Amino acid sequence: MIDLQFDKALVFFAHPDDAEFMAGGSIIQWVNEGKEIILCVVTNGAAGSNDPAMSREKLIASRMEEQREAAKVTGVSDVIFLGYEDCMVEDSHDLRRDMIREIRRHKPDIVIGPDPTMYFFAGQYINHPDHRKVGEALCAAVSPGAATLPIYREELYDKGFEPHHLTAALFGLTGSPNYWVDIEAVMEAKIKSVSVHHTQTPEFGDQFSERMHQIATFTAEGSDYKYAEAYRVMNFRER
Ligand SMILES: [Zn+2]
Numbered sequence: 001m002i003d004l005q006f007d008k009a010l011v012f013f014a015h016p017d018d019a020e021f022m023a024g025g026s027i028i029q030w031v032n033e034g035k036e037i038i039l040c041v042v043t044n045g046a047a048g049s050n051d052p053a054m055s056r057e058k059l060i061a062s063r064m065e066e067q068r069e070a071a072k073v074t075g076v077s078d079v080i081f082l083g084y085e086d087c088m089v090e091d092s093h094d095l096r097r098d099m100i101r102e103i104r105r106h107k108p109d110i111v112i113g114p115d116p117t118m119y120f121f122a123g124q125y126i127n128h129p130d131h132r133k134v135g136e137a138l139c140a141a142v143s144p145g146a147a148t149l150p151i152y153r154e155e156l157y158d159k160g161f162e163p164h165h166l167t168a169a170l171f172g173l174t175g176s177p178n179y180w181v182d183i184e185a186v187m188e189a190k191i192k193s194v195s196v197h198h199t200q201t202p203e204f205g206d207q208f209s210e211r212m213h214q215i216a217t218f219t220a221e222g223s224d225y226k227y228a229e230a231y232r233v234m235n236f237r238e239r
Helices: 018-032 056-074 093-106 129-145 184-195 206-219
Strands: 008-013 036-043 078-084 110-114 168-172 179-182 228-235
Touching: 008 018, 008 093, 008 129, 018 036, 018 056, 018 110, 018 179, 018 184, 018 228, 036 056, 036 093, 036 129, 056 078, 056 184, 078 093, 093 129, 110 129, 129 168, 184 206, 206 228
Parallel strands: 008 036, 008 110, 036 078, 110 168
Antiparallel strands: 168 228, 179 228
């Protein structure tokens, strides 16, 4: 398996709760190993309720609060909210520029985000378009964006955001994994980190726990682990 060495990671996902669902075990494991993890949430989560009585402002505020609570469970050191509209994410120059800015500001060794090539999962689930678009914009922000001075120069380099080289990019929620993180020891903590997103899944009983274990078992296929989260890794140091 790929030898992934890093001290600091910047994690990009579309919605509040995505990071915990897709990478929560990895984040907890990495924090336990002494690594620093920062989370950047692209959208405001405003489409996360079908309750007609739920106001937009209340939902956005609740989801930000839930995300901050989840970050305390996983040990994420900082949460950045970019505030894009939920369900309307495009691979835009605004989003690419915002991602590059955060990469240059925080100077992580690696970034993590969703695999933009995933449309369908196992005949059961069509990937959320926001996940794909965040993944697409992240690819552009990683290469050539973060390390290339002239890109959005007036808004970035001229304002003090100097080019930054990443050592790797990890794409989760993938059908083509080449790297797995063993999350067996942190499964309960992962489930807890998801469970604080009360607006998303009100019932976090045994059935939910069982489902989370099933997903982690399925994701571990191809590895030696019992429960895992999986990634498609671009390892730039091996070029
Ligand atoms: Zn999502």
